[in-house]
Amino acid sequence: MSHVVLSGVCVAYDGVTVVSGLDLDVASGEWLSLIGPNGAGKTSLLRAIARLVPFDGEVRIGEDPSSALGARELARRVAVLHQEPQIPPGMTVSQYVLLGRSPHLGYFGRETGRDRRVVSEVLRRLSLEGLASRPVEHLSGGERQRAAIARALAQQAPVLLIDEPTTSLDVGRQQEVLELIDAIRLEQGLTVIAAMHELTLAGQYSSRLALLVAGRLVAVGPPKEILREPVISQHYGAQVKVIDLNGSGTAVVPVRA
């Protein structure tokens, strides 16, 4: 139900192709991270899966092509955690998270007790209960990111797309956010597709990595297979050292020549 299959996906902006003929299978419950240098097409691919940009090819969510799903049905299956969510001034955490129930409401629908219960439970799960009445704009960066995750979780979608989830967070908050997402993934069988530029974190949290370069899929596989010095050097043009962390994944460390 929650596996995602991409077949020949192409995305172009004003005639310039940014994702080219991409095929990829993401299993249910898997965490797949899209990595690659800037401009590789990671965000564009996520946007194609979420149908936020026009694309050629096919994206299947579960058994159905995404093109066959209505907007609300698609949002019931795929939630998106955007790179820099816009925070409306004055909107409280509760109100913000309640927006996540939109796919479950009719056009003129109003939230019911069930929607409020779902939000209440999500807030509790993410330790945001005490902040429910606070405006989101008054929260710290880490708390805001948790609120954005809560909104995505309130959609109760089996697939979560994440675009650079740790941008502008310190290392402690980065770990907190990724641990939280991974815990929920394991707890609820969530399928996660993330665009990540932090290679060490991508390697530590992902089941597989998909390396994109100039809109093409160059390699896909477990982190140990992808995060190798020659591969990173070739595609990122970077001098790095890959260090085995004795069972805790690998660290990708830049080194000066």
Add this chain to the structure above:
Amino acid sequence: MLGVRARAAPLALAGLPRLPWLWAAGGVVALLASAAVGVLVGPVHISPGTVLQALIGGSVDPGQANILWSLRFPRVVLGAIVGGTLAIAGAAYQGVFRNPLADPYLLGAAAGANLGATFAVTFAPGASLIGVNVVPMAAFVGAGAAVAGAYALGRTVSGLRSTTGLILAGVAIAAFFNSIETYIQQTHPASIRESYSWILGRLVTAGWDGVVLVLPYVVLSAAVIFLHRRLLDALMVGEDEVTSLGISVRRVRLIVVIAATLGTAAVVAIGGTIAFVGIIIPHTIRLLVNRSYRVVIPLSLLFGASFLILADTAARTVVAPAELPIGVITAFVGAPFFIAVLRSTRAAAL
């Protein structure tokens, strides 16, 4: 499935926007009080007791009854309709365009109405169609045509992907219509005074014709805007974010713009282009009460209606027996009040 176990969680959820009953009651009181002022103030003194007698069908001097039922009651009702409609239409435009400076005239409704009215005043003075003066009809058609033109133009230049293309199309249409209006006025100086009088806005009416004329449109407009309160709140987050919540931004924008334009066109047809109400009322509610459209829309309706009744009362009494354009009063009183609210609240961003 990204499920949560919701059964044990409490139904009540802190931090959700609710219409504050104190403010709602205050709005109703303000509306009743301003209506009372509007009915009682005028060149002929009429006591509150007489007004009450007239309302409950008691015995009232025929002259005073005629003043009340033919002039003051319909004018107060019309003021409430015009003020309430402009206020919620302004709030709706600000919501769908995510632009605090948006007002009901953003897409050229005022320019279209003005051109239509100028056309009718100049080329068909005093004419009527099926018993209705052609000036408001021409203004209504002009307002609708301008917004439809702006929407069509915005669609061709940006495919409605962004609001910027649509707003710029509105600016272009307004400039084009204004140039034609100015040309007509300059080449027909005999009607220029009447044109300006209409353009600056006033609620001159005799009887209930104006109310009956606009009521179906403003009721439909208000109903649609009220039904979109939740979606207008959703539009406060980014466009991609709203889309990924399963909400069609284009559809919401199109429906709300049509509804707000319908109401605006109806009230400018009967009251002229009264400026400022659609901006200051919703923003004052946002600053003083809450930014959620679940609060802003109903309170804007109540306080917009009250504000315009009072502005109209001032407009017809300050230089009596002459009348000032209401727009002069709304800006003269509204602007300092709005600035005072802005200064007294910590309005980081509107």
